[in-house]
Amino acid sequence: MLTAEEGALAIRLARGALEHAVGKKPKHELKLTPVFNAKRGVFVTLTCGGELRGCIGLPYPVMPLGQAIEHAAKAAALEDPRFPPVFKDELAKIDLEVTILTVPVPLLCEPAERPANITVGKHGLIVRGMGTSGLLLPQVATEYGWDSTTFLDHTCTKAGLSGKCWTSKNVELMTFEGQIFSEKKGTV
DSSP, rough: OOHHHHHHHHHHHHHHHHHHHOOOOOOOOOOGGGGGGGOOOOEEEEETTEEEEEEEEEOOSSBBHHHHHHHHHHHHHHTTTOOOOOGGGGGGGGGEEEEEEOOEEEEOOOOGGGGOOOOOOTEEEEOOOOOOOOEEEEHHHHTTOOOOHHHHHHHHEEEESSSGGSSSTTTTEEEEEEEETTTTTTOO
16 A cells, blocks of 8 residues: 555656656656555556546556556557547646556456455456456446446446356456545545
8 A cells, every 4th residue: 555645646646647748848866765665556547527538557566566556657648549549738637536557366266256355435347258358447336336236337348348258157247446545635
């Protein structure tokens, strides 16, 4: 777990990467704590006026957290295929959220028991099967008021699969948790 101060650093790091990538501002060097050297999964979510503007991340711990935050912030602004790249004049209106992830673990139960083994607001989901995968962060189900079954359905849909694909033994389901830091909500 990151401390509140480390969460504030994570937001500042993401904001700096965003300003550098989109606004071409010089990169500011921050004095990071050792937690930023550990490999961790992370997602950076951008919103503008309460609407999603980009969300990209690394679900698995493949690079040091500090580097992963910068990578995800830049990718969320410039590479999310659902949106055009963020423009320089939008930067002041963009709110950032950084979600630090635990390592995803397989949900080991029968498909019919999956909804009962998911805690909405705590777990994020990854669905993998039939050559594709989809991920939804823990806060998504809470923001939309979904129960665990609806959360499973939407994660399947995000993967490009049928909404009930999670009922098949051929579909792998993984859970993870996320520690959320946000500019907008005052959690930094």
